[in-house]
Amino acid sequence: MDGSAFETRSAPAPEAETASFDLNVLIATFRRRLRLFAAVALVVVVAVMLYTLQETPRYTATAQVMLDVRTEQVTDMSAVLSGLPADSSVVDTEVEVLRSRSLAARVVKQLHLDEDPYFNPYAPGARGGRSLLPFLKKAAAPSAQVSPIEQQRRAEMVVDNVLQGLKVRRSGLTYLIVIDYTHPDAAQAAKLANAFADLYLTEQLEAKFDATKSANEWLDGRVAELRDQLQEAEAAVQQYKIANNLLSAEGATLTEQEISGLNTQLATARAEQAETDARLATARNQLARGSNGEDVGEALTSPVVQQLRKQRAEKSAEVADLAGRYGDRHPDLLKAKRELADIDSQIQAEIGRIISALEAKAQVSRQRTNSMAGSVASSRGALAGNNRASIRLGELQRKADSVRTLYETLLARFKQTSTNQGIEQADARVVSKAKIPTRPSYPKPSLNLALGMIMALGAGAVAVVLAEVLVAGLFTEDEVERRLGLPYLGSVPLLSSAAEAKISRTTSPADYLLAKPLSSFAESFRKLRAAILFSKVGEPTKVIAITSSLPGEGKTTTTFSLARTLASAGSNVVIVDCDLRQSAINRFLKAPPSVGLLEVLNGVATLDQALIDDASGAKILPLAKAAYTPRDVFGSPAMHRLLAELRSRFDLVLLDTAPLLAIADTRVLAPSADAVVMLARWKKTPVKAILSALSLLKGRGIFVAGVALTQVDLKAQSRYGYGDANYYYKSYRKYYAE
Structure with missing residues (x-):
């Protein structure tokens, strides 16, 4: 016999094991486990029906809140806390806010739900608490014997119980939020649904009130601080100007104004000096060429020289007349010649005085120009010092300007927030109040039966699968x-x-x-x-x-x-x-x-x-x-x-x-x-x-x-x-x- 015969009879190829799905195999398996499937399904259906029959009727009240994308503009000023943008994420966020424990705690406080035995099994008159919490059946302990931690635990338990009946959802892709509350008491269900809607709007308004109030308090204090800072900054600027001689008038410092005047005077002095020097040089040039000075410009315009020339012309005419009548040795002619010579000497003397006056005037002009140049140089040195000091002055001035700008901005914002206070608007509004329901929403026999059938089929299928997985034998x-x-x-x-x-x-x-x-x-x-x-x-x-x-x-x-x-x-x-x-x-x-x-x-x-x-x-x-x-x-x-x-x-x-x-x-x-x-x-x-x-x-x-x-x-x-x-x-x- 072949020694490896048994070993060669191995399992079928993987293709055989992973064959395509065969519906007949599934049907055969189901038929093989039909009794198990029917038994499990029957147990599930009976359990669902028993649960439906013993379940306490509950009522669901519905309130609707809409996020308002439109806002009333009473004043043309922005609010401290801006309105909610109407996008999808914001609507979903507001849904979670409505589900929050903080809002539920406010509902508990406003409606005194901590005294309601339905929500608080420790409340006076409670008989074991809610049916949903059968394990909390101990009697309420006196408040004096309850520790702070236990009180907190009980308060949180009440909030949890309140949240169990709440259902908040967004209506499709709209800005509408639906608030459902389920309670065995129809009136209480409507009351709770409306309480969640109203307190949600109140919480939005309080948030804006608190934000505006906090902003006003902060702005008030900040404006006062900036006012003091502005006064200090401006005082520092003025003190620095005085200390560094940077006083100004009409937009320029005194030194700048002084330099401007001196420059003007210096230009005038230099012009006068140039004119005087030119006249003096011209007169000297004329005398150097052999002129007797009569053609010097100042002599021509001098009244004295003009008078003397007039007398000389008259005397010269007289001499000529006498010379023609009496001869050269006539006493009257000699007297007339002596008088003519005297007039010429007077003219020369006057011309000399004019030349001397020109020289003195030129000297004075030069001295005045030099003096003006020295004053300008001194003023420029002072201006250079002022310019160096103005760097620090500019820094102080910019600091004062920035403080002034911030002060004016915050002061204007403070006035706006003060005006807005008291006219804040909620970002949502209640579009439909919850009404007292007339029919219970739970239990729903038809729905429970349908779910029971689905659960029965699922449980039966799971049981069949488990039985097949756990089966040990061969079929x-x-x-x-x-x-x-x-x-x-x-x-x-x-x-x-x-x-x-x-x-x-x-x-x-x-x-x-x-x-x-x-x-x-x-x-x-x-x-x-x-x-x-x-x-x-x-x-x-x-x-x-x-x-x-x-x-x-x-x-x-x-x-x-x-x-x-x-x-x-x-x-x-x-x-x-x-x-x-x-x-x-x-x-x-x-x-x-x-x-x-x-x-x-x-x-x-x-x-x-x-x-x-x-x-x-x-x-x-x-x-x-x-x-x-x-x-x-x-x-x-x-x-x-x-x-x-x-x-x-x-x-x-x-x-x-x-x-x-x-x-x-x-x-x-x-x-x-x-x-x-x-x-x-x-x-x-x-x-x-x-x-x-x-x-x-x-x-x-x-x-x-x-x-x-x-x-x-x-x-x-x-x-x-x-x-x-x-x-x-x-x-x-x-x-x-x-």
Whole structure:
């Protein structure tokens, strides 16, 4: 035998495991778990209906608040706290504000809800508190005995209870906010919904009032501070001007005005000096060329010179007249000449005085110009000092200007906020007051029933899924091959599910086979025989070890029934009881055997003496009573000789072995068999147990032909065993005769 035969029969390829979704498998699974599904669904529906019937009626009142995007402009001045921008995030934020604990606490305070037993189980007159809080059923403790922490906890509990009935939502994408409040008392529900809406608007106004008041107080103090700072800054500027001679008039400092005047005077003095120097130089040039000074400009304009010239002209005419009448020596002529000479000397003297006056005037002009230049230089030095001092003055002036600007700005803002105080507007308005509801909103029987049905279906589906996940056994051929990776040999049905007519409880499956050889029950064993014999292609299969992982899986009944079926069909079959602990084959015998397998192996009896004939023609090699022995009999040479003899005498040798996980004998005997058939009880045998049993056979040259399911309920399998041949049992059962 091929030593790796069992190992090569691995699990199907991943493609087989990850096959496409099959709706028939889902339907079959649902049908298989229909009772569980119905039971769970029924429990859920009943629970929902009971809850609906015992639930206290509650009423929901609705108020509507709209964020107002329009604002009234009483004054053309901006508010301290600006209005809310009407965008989506702001509306969502205001919804959360309406849900806030602070607003709920204000509602509690305004409506005295801490004294309402519905919200406060510690309030006087409370009988165990709200139905939603059954665990708070202790009596209210006197307030004098309650610690501050406990008081705070109770206050927060009241707020939590109030918030439980509140539901705030935005109406679509509008600026409308819907406030729903649910309460067992319809009037109280409307009162609470309106209280949340009104206090929300009040809180907005108070926020603006507080902001304006705080702004006015701050601006008032700040304006007073800036007024003092402005006075100090301006005083510093003036003191610095005085200290540094930076006093000004008409926009310029005194030094600048002085320099301006001196510059003008200096220019005038220089012009006069240039004129005087020019006249003096001209007169000197004329005298240097031999002039007697009469042509000097100042002499020409001098009245004295003009008078003397007039006298000279007259005297010169007189001299000429006398010279013509009297001659050169006439006394009158000489007198006239002396007088003419005297006039000329006077003219020369006057011209000399004029030249001297020009020189003096030029000297004075130069001195005046020099003096004016010195004054200008001195004033410029003072101006340079003033300019250096004006840098600091500019800094002081800018500081004073900035303080003045800030002071004037805040003063104007203070006047605006003072004007706005008292005319603030809320950013929202109530568009619909809550009215007292006339019909309860909870419970809603139709809605609860619909939800109950959905929950029932979901719970039933979850239960089915969990049952399938937690199931340990195997149902169909597909599951055997997918989860075990071995061929599926067939199924052995329960006799009660395979028989069409009622049968007696005392009728055994083996007896039924003899009575009904053409029944579906007998056919299942013929199918099993064919699957086993053709499991090894090209090699004969004569010695077959039939085993299971755990006791109670129908191994002996299956082996005996298979032998009877094959013997009835003409095969020469022998059954060897290899279960030393239980010897289950003996219950099918008419009388307990006196000799058996162990006696044959020990040489006490021959094989023919130990074999027992069955009514079907099969042979049975049983185990005598108290046949257990601690010795290893299945690995002995005697056992090998016996199996060789059985091979030669019989067509098929069926070895009824012990469970693999319970007894080690089967692992010793299995290598001597041509094939090992693993039996698993339908729905019962855990897959883990089967895999553990199969792992004991690995690597020992053992050929596992496959797995067969026993005790299969054909009626149930035909309903929900999709993926198995028995699923179509109703379609082909007419071919079987009872």
